[in-house]
Amino acid sequence: MTHGYTLPAMRQAISEPRFAPYLREAKGDETAALELYKWSTRMTSAAYELIAHVEVFMRNAIDRALSQGYRDETCGIPWLLREPPLKVEAMRRVTDVRDRLRDQHRESRHQIVAGLSFGFWAGMLGPRYE
Template sequence: MSPRAVSTKRTVTAVVARYISQPRLEPYLIEANGDHERALALYQWNTQLAAAFQEVLANVEILVRNAIDLQLQTWNASRGVDPQGTPYTREWALHPAPPLAGAVRKALQKATQHAEYARAARDPGHPRKHAAISHDDVVAQLSFSVWRTLMPPAAPKKVGLQNLWNNALVRAFPRAGGNSVNQILSTPAEVLVHDRLDRLVTLRNRVAHMENLLQVNVPARLTDCLSLLNYVSPQARDWCAGASRVTEVNAARP
C-alpha cells in the first residue's frame, strides 16, 4: 500500500472513530489492544452479528408470542364471567380473566396505547384507518419481556402464575418437559422456558440498542433461541436454524 493510501486509510479511521465516539468504541479498542483499525473491524463485525441475531430473535419472538397467545385464548374463554356478569372470551388482551389480568394490566395498557398510535399513523386510505382496536392489535404491541413475566419463576410467591402455567402456558411449550436433559436434571419445564426467555430478553435489548456483543456466549445464546423454539415445535426450530447466519458471522470475528 502506497504512503498516500496508508495516510488516507488512517484519516478515514480517525474520522469514523470520532463519530462513533470514544465511549462506544472503548470496548472494541480494549479488545483490539489499542489498534484503531482492528477496533473498527470488530465494530463492523458486531453490527453484522447483531443483524444476524436480530433475524433469529424476530422469528423467536413471533412464534413464541403466537404459541402463548393461542393457549391464553382458550384458557380465557373457559373462565366463565366477570363480577359484572360479562363473559370472558378468547380476546384476553381486551378482557383478561384473573390471575392473567393482574399480571399483564400495565403491559396491556401500554400496548393498547401503542396500538392507538399505530392506528392514527395509518394512511387516510388504509382499510383499517378507523377500525376499533382489536385483540390482535394489542397482542402485536406487547413487548417480548411480557412473556417472561408470566412464567412462575418470575414471581414464585404468586400461586396464580403457577396455575396459569399448569392450565394454559405449559401447552404452548409441549416439548419443554420431554427432553432427556430436563429429565436428568429434574428441571421444571417452566424454569427452562423462563430462563431461556430471560437470557434472550437481555440479548434482544443489547442487539436492539447496538450494544457490543464481545463478551456474549454466541453459541449458547443461539442454543437458547433454537431450544425455546424446539419447546414449541421441532419444525419451527429447524426452519429458523436453517435460515440463521449467526454461526457463520460469529466465525468471521476479526
C-alpha cells in the same frame, strides 16, 4: 475506506470509551479495531433478528394457549380483553395499545397482540400468572 467512511471519520464518530475495548483487543491497531467493531455490529444485528423471531413465536404461542384455555370461541371475548385473566397493569397496557391502534384505524386482535411489548409477554410467564 468502507462504505464511504474513512478511518478518521469513523474514529471521530465512535466515542473513546466505546472504541477502547476494540482498540485493546486489536493491540492498538486502529484499522483492526474498526474491523472488530464492524464485526461486533454485524453479530449484534444477527442476534436482534433472532430475538425478533423468538418474540413473535412466543407471543403467538402464549396467545394461542390462553385463547384455548379461556375458551375465547365459546365466550366471544378474547382473553386479553378480560379481567381476569389480566391484572390491572396488564389491562392498562392492552388499553394503551388499543387506543393507539384505534386512532390509526388498525384495531384488531392480531394488531393488539403484535403491539404489546416483549416485556408484556415475558410478564405473562412470571409468577403473577402462574
